[in-house]
Amino acid sequence: MTPLLLGVRHHGPGSARAVRAALEAAAPAAVLIEGPPEGDALLPLAADEQMRPPVALLAHAADDPGRAAFWPLAEFSPEWVAIRWALANGAAVRFIDLPAAHSLALAGEAGPGPEDASAETPDVRVDPIAVLAGAAGYDDPERWWEDVVELRGARPAPGSASADGAAGEPDPFAPFAALAEAMTALRETYGHGGHDRDLVREAFMRLQLRAAKKEFGDEGVAVVCGAWHVPALMTATTVAADKAVLKGLPKVRTDMTWVPWTHRRLARRSGYGAGIDSPGWYGHLFGAPDRPVERWMTKVARLFRDEDRMVSSAHVIEAVRLAETLAVMRGRPLAGLTETVDAVRAVMCDGSDVPLDLVRDRLIVGDVLGEVPDTAPAVPLQRDLARQQRSLRLKPEALERELDLDLRKDTDAAKSRLLHRLRLLAVGWGEPATGRGSTGTFRESWRLRWEPELSVKIAEAGVWGTTVLSAATAKAEAQAGSATALAEVTALAEQCLLAELPDALPVVMKALADRAALDADVSHLAQALPALARSLRYGDVRATDTAALGEVAAGLAERICVGLPPACAGLDADGADEMRGHLDGVHAAVGLLPDAEGIGERWRSVLRKLSGRDSVPGVIRGRAARLLLDEGHLEEDEAARLMALALSPGTEPAAAAAWIEGFVGGASGGGLLLVHDERLLGLVDSWLTGVSAEAFTDVLPLLRRTFSAYEPGVRRTLGELVRRGGGTAAAQTRTDAGIPGFGSGLDTARADAVLPVLGLLLGIDDNELNDLAGVAG
Structure with missing residues (x-):
């Protein structure tokens, strides 16, 4: 008798049930599973009570943690069921696929990406499930598989004792025999049908199978692998031939551990086989002891009720009836996912697809995140992160959530430091978000979402240190030494203050002072100053000594004040727009800097120069005037005079439109300024009505960009003012200018x-x- 070959579909609950039944019937002494042999030492952890699928074996190159591969397993994965059965029944359990040391090396040379270096590669030339479904008359492979496997379960083989009713139970081996026969026929038709690497993997599997047969005998071995590989394991080959296939394979030193996985990640096309579309539904089918459709509809109803949708027990009953009726009409053995979705849409969603998106996201796919015991191997950095997560009660979750922090509280400040340090290490667990509450410096908001790939990022970051603090410090110091642009160093200084890295800050500050002294480009200086100003504010919030930072910031501000006016002369339109952005940034930064050296007054002097120089582009002159007006350092009469000069008949229409763009453009309250100062509105209106038809075509895009940024209510009010002619002040402005119309009908x-x-x-x-x-x- 040959070894028991159990060909499965990865992540298939029907296959998982069939594997469990076959193992119970055969009771083998050893179970061989498709997977990397380096994971054999980790298999006992699958019996740990803290291990909760979905989980994945993670292998990464020891010298290059970014080169990694995952072997994910869900509760309904046949491989997971086989592992658990073997551990519970005292059977030996081993992985027999190509070692990760080879697959990672091969993935680094060519072929599939790291995540696809495991069982089933995504570039298979023939999809066996699709071919079998087509032969059965199905146009949907998933639906065919559900009908013949997931919804029916194992069926007795014709002529068997079970089928004849001798035992009253179906033959547990019949499904695997039928599937092996089908796969043999397909491989005879299409060849090996997949990537050439399959031949290498199958040669290694045969060698492992021979070794197990010698140790346990033919009848003592069961193999759980992808059904496509079963014919290859049944093929008679020599040891020499298989070793020849494996000769000369590249190899890298690897480390391996268990990591948490998610249902959402199972739905992607990687890892064991192709991704499955509905891991939440498959998990439900596997876990439901009976009445799966009724239990599923109850879950949907509970979800809708949690979202304040009116769903009653009557809805559940009618949805179940409709799903079962659809299954009968479509000739299905049991209502499947398609029928349940159609029933939910009709009964609970009033025919709308909008609520169904919630069902697909929360239930059909789901946000289940697995757990791994603390005893699993991990890099020291991972252990330190886990310790801090427990201490701060920041549990990783697959579902995205908002986190609002008050930095005046010690615990919230510690959470902020941890998240900022992880961002510096490129571990994107949290992303800063705009908070719902205060926008002050004592508030922070984050969006948190844990993805399995972050385990690889942590392994990569482990080269910098054994704790989050030491790793972030070392990386910041290295970045400070390698950064070439001034803006990079200022951004790094800001990160160091947010992450509270006191040991890295002196190194970063020295690099910052060196880059600032050598950089003479005013645009670079203007781009760097806002980050420094924010850093000073953050340092104040976190009680950090920022004296050295303040000196550098003051020096940059002085150099900007000297170099900005000549740098603004002779700019083209694109350069002027970029410089206007720098102007706004520097203005905001100066407002945050301490004014001990009179920086504020020097900056205002620069703005006055810019607003009055004809050689400066109109958009910058207009913006400088507006900044002075907003700060109360420019009288309204003077602002009106500057606008009248900029919009005088001798000014080119394009230049005048640019001045308007700088003065009242963007989301800076320019629309409200025109609403409340009808003199300025009258000047704009009189200029616009005097623009020639030819010039109007040229300035229209700029004007549309200027006024389209206003709020709808502001645009409506301006229109009303222009329609009725404005008020007395506006009419007088036009009369004084000798321009009839505005205010006169x-x-x-x-x-x-x-x-x-x-x-x-x-x-x-x-x-x-x-x-x-x-x-x-």
Whole structure:
């Protein structure tokens, strides 16, 4: 008798149930499983009470942790069921696939990515499930598999004792015999049908199988592997031939451990086989002791009720009836996922797909995150992170959640430090978010979401140190030495203050002072100053000594004040727009700096120079004037005079439009300024009505960009002001300027000019158009 070959579909609950039944019936002395042999030493941990799937074996190159591969296992994975059965029944259990040392080395040379260096590669030329489904008349492989395996379970083979009713139970080996026969036929038709690396893996599996047969005998060995490989394991080959296939394989030194996995990650196309579309549904099918459809509808109803949707028991009953009716109409043995989704849509969602998105996200896929015992091997950095997570009660979760921190509280400040240190180490567990509450410096908001790939990031970061603090410090010091741009060093200084890395800060500050002394580009200095100003503020919040940082920031501000006016002369449109952004950034930064050296007054002097120099682009002159006006250092009369000069008939329309863009553009409250100061609105209106038709076409895009940034209410108010002619002040402004119209009624000549175009758009003749114009008037 040959060894028991149990061909499975990875992550299939029907396959998992069938494997468990076959192992119970055969009671083998050894169970061989498709997986990396380096994981054999970790298999006993699968029996630990703290181990909760989904989990994954993680292998990474010892010298290059970024080169990694995962072998994920869910509760409904046949491999997991086989491991648990072997451990519970005292059977030997081993992995027999190609070692990770070879697969990682091969993945580094070419072929699939690191995550796909495991069991089933994604570039298989033939999908056996799809071929079998097509032969059975199905156009959906998933539906065929559900019908013949997941929903029916194991069925007795014709002519067997079980089928004849001798034992009253189905033959537990029949499904595997049928599947092996089908796969043999497919491989005879399509060849090995997959990546050439499959031949290498299968040669290694045969060698491992021979060794197990010598140790335990033919009848004492069971093999659990992808069904596609079963014919290859049944093929008679020589030891020499298999060793020849494996000769010369590259190899790297690897480390391996267990890591938590998620249902959402199982739904991606990687790891054991292709990703499955509905891990939550498969987990439900595997775990439901009976009445799976009724239990599923109850879960859906509970989810909807938690989201304040009105769902009653009657909805559940009707949804179950509809799902079962659809299954009968479609010739299915039991209502599957398609039928349950259709029933939920019709009964609980009133035919809408919008609530179904919640069901797909929370239940069909799900946010289940596995757990791994503390005794699992881990790099020291991982252990330190786990210790801090427990201490701060920051449990990793697969579901994204918001975290609001008050930095005045010691625990919240410690959480902030940890998250900032991890960001510096490129472990993106948390991302800063805009908080719902205060925007002050004592508040922080984060979005937290744990992804399995972060385990690889932690392994990579382990080269910097054994604790989060030491690793972040070492990496910051290394980055300070390698950074070439001034903005990089200032951003790093900001990170060091946020992460509270006192040992790294002197190194970063020295690098910052050196780069700042050598960099003469004003735009670089202007780009760097805001980060330094924020760093000073953060240092104040965290009670950090930032005296050296303040000196560098003050020196940068002085150099900007000297170099900015000449740097703004002669800029093209793109350069002027970029410099306007720097102008805003420096202005905000100066407001945060201590004014002991009179930096504020020097900066205001620079703004006055910029606002009055004809050689400076209009967008910068307008912006400088606006900043002075907002700070109360420019009188409204002077602002009106500057606008009148910028919009005078002798100014090119494009230059005038650029000045307007700088003065009232963007989301800086320029619209409200025009609403409350009708003198300025009158000046803009008089200039705009005087622009020639040819020039108007050129300036229109800039004007649209300027005014489209206003709030709808502001745009509506401006329109009303212009329509009714504004107030007395606006009318007087236009009268003083000798320009009639604004404040004195509608300019009917200009209005009549658009009527022909309006008639073409509405498709009406001149008489109807004149009647319409009369009604509007």
